[in-house]
Amino acid sequence: MNVPEEVLRTSIIECLFARAAEDRPLFTHQDHTAGVDHTLTWAEFAARVRVVTGELRRVAEPGERVAVLVGQDLNYPLAFFAALAAGLVAVPLMAPSSRGQRERLTGVLADCGARVWLTSSAAAERVREAGDHDHLVVVDEVSGPGADPVPVGPETPAYLQYTSGSTREPAGAVIPHRAIVAACWQGSRAYAVDEGTTCAGWIPFFHDMGLIQLLCLPVFSGGRSVFMAPAEFVHRPQRWLRQLHDYPAVFTAAPNFAFDLAADAAAEAGDDLDLSGVRVALNGSEPIRPRTVERFQEAFGSRGFRREAHCPSYGLAEATVYVASAGPEGPRGAVFDRDALAQGRAVEVTGGQELVSVGRPVGQRVRIVRDGLERPDGEVGEIWLHGPNVATGYWGRGDGAAFGATLDGLRGWLRTGDLGVVHRGELYITGRIKDLIVVDGRNFHPQDIEAAAGEAHPAVRRDRVAAFGVTGTDGEGAVVVAEWARDADIDDIDVKDVTRAVLRAVSREHDLTLRSVRLVPSGGLPRTSSGKVARSAAKARYGDSRG
Secondary structure, eight states, X not given: OXXXXXXXXXXXXXXXXXXXXXXXXXXXXXXXXXXXXXXXXXXXHHHHHHHHHHHHHHHOOTTOEEEEXXXXXXXXXXXXXXXXXXXXXXXXXXXXXXXXXXHHHHHHHHHHXXXXXXXXXTTHHHHHTTOOOSEEEEGGGOXXXXXXXXXXXXXXXXXXXXXXXXXXXXXXXXXEHHHHHHHHHHHHHHTTOOTTXXXXXXXXXXXXXXXXXXXXXXXXXXXXXXXXXHHHHHHOTHHHHHHHHHSSSEEEEEOHHHHHHHHHTGGGSOTTOOOTTEEEEEEOSSOOOHHHHHHHHHHHGGGTOOGGGEEEEEOOGGGTTOOEEOOTTOOOEEEEOHHHHHXXXXXXXXXXXXXXXXXXXXXXXXXXXXXXXXXXXXXXXEEEEESTTSOOOBTTSOOHHHHOEEETTEEEEEEEEEEEEEETTEEEEEEEGGGOEEETTEEEOHHHHHHHHHTSOTTEEEEEEEEXXXXXXXXXEEEEEEEEOTTOOGGGSOHHHHHHHHHHHHHHHHSOOOSEEEXXXXXXXXXXXXXXXXXXXXXXXHTTOOO
C-alpha cells in the first residue's frame, strides 16, 4: 500500500487551516504543577498560529532555520506550526534547564545556524542565557493582525530532527513537508488514528516520536492531543495511567522503560482505573523486552487493558519516526537459537533468545541487506528503507552513504545502521551495527546483555544498564555498568553479592564472562536527549572500568 499522491502534495499546515473554523478541542496541556488543564480549540489555535506567523515573516525569510526553545506546553505547538506556516525550517529543541542541556544546545544551534529563536515567557530568561541570537520571539507575547501561510512544495524542508546520539557531532535529519504527511498517513493507517482519536502522552516534543504522535498526527487526522511534561510522568507515572483512563479512544506511545514504570505504579493509580478505552499503546524508541509486555498486561489486564492494544513498533528520526508496527493481533514474538543469531541466522528453538516482533511496514519498503545484497527471510543484516517518509539527508553534510544507497536498481535507500531479520514475514530488531560486541569471534548484542544484567538483582535499575565491548592487554571483553535502583539502600547491600549476581546472570544467559561490572549512583550513566542510555558515552566514561 503506497502513500497516495494527493497526500504527498499537501502539507501539515494545509491540514491545520482546513479545520480552522472548528470549535472542537485540538491541544490540551495537563499542567500538574498548577493542577489545571489548558485547552485550545482548532479555531483558537489556528488564529494564534496566524499571529505568530505574521511576526516571523517580519523577522525572517522563508528557508531560514528557526530554533524552537519552549517548554512542554501549548506554546510549543504554536511555535512549531507558526514556523512551518511562515515557510521557515523549524529546529525542535528544548528550553534549557541544566548544564548538560545547554551544552548540547550550543552544538545544535551552531550546526543549524538558527539566528531566530522562538520561546515562551516562562522560558525566556533561561533561553536568553543559552547564547547569542539575532531575534528572540516570545510567542505568547506576540500580537498583531496575523498572516496567511507561505506556500511550500513537497520537497521544501520543514524541520531538522536532530538525532539523540551524545558522542558524535550533532546531525540534523532534513525532514521535508512530504515526509511529515507521509509519516502521518502511515501512522494513521498503522494505528487506526482518526477524528475520534485522542493522541495522549508525555513524550517530549523535541523527540521525533513526541513531535509526530502528539503534534502532527492529531492535526493530520483531525483528532485531539492531550499531553503533559515528561518530568511530570517520571515523577508520578500514575499520571499517565489516569490520562489514559480519562479520555476516549486513546492512542498513546512510550519507550519500553515507561511501561515498566507504569507497571510499578499500578497500585497508586486508583481502584477505579479503566484502560479499556486505550485503542493502541505504541511501545518503541528502544529495545522492547518480552518481560515488559507481560508485566504491563499482568498489571492492567484486569483493569480493561486489551493485550491486542500493546503495539511494539520500530522507527527512527531519519524516517520521520515510523517504519513498522504490530498489527491488530498485538504483540508477538519468537525464541531464537543464540549462537545461530550471532552468526546471522534466525533459527527458532526452545529455550533460546526471545525477541519481540515489530510487525510489518505500512507505505514504505523495508529490506534486510548484507554485503550490498538483499537477504531472504531468516538471515540477519542491516535494515534498509525506501519511502516518502525518509529524510533528504543530514543538514550541511555529505550523506550519500546513508541516504543514497542503491538496491535492485532503485536509488535513495536509507541505511539505518540497525540490524534486523524478517522471520515469518515479520521484522525483528537484533541490534545496532556500531554497538555490536565481539568477544573471541562471537557476536553479542548489548541489549541482550543489559536485559540479563538488569534482571539479575533487585538492587540494579532495569532500565539504566549499559553493556559495551573493550579491548586491552587481556584481549577482547565486555563490560557492564549499571545504576543502583532508586529504592536501593546501598549501605545495607553487599556490592559483591550484586556484582556476582550480574556475572552469573550474563554467564548463564549468554555463556559470556564479563570483564567487569561497575555499579554507579543514579544518574551516573550518560543518556541521550530522549532519555535512553548512551552506550558510546558510557564506554568513553567507564571503558577502562575494572569494577
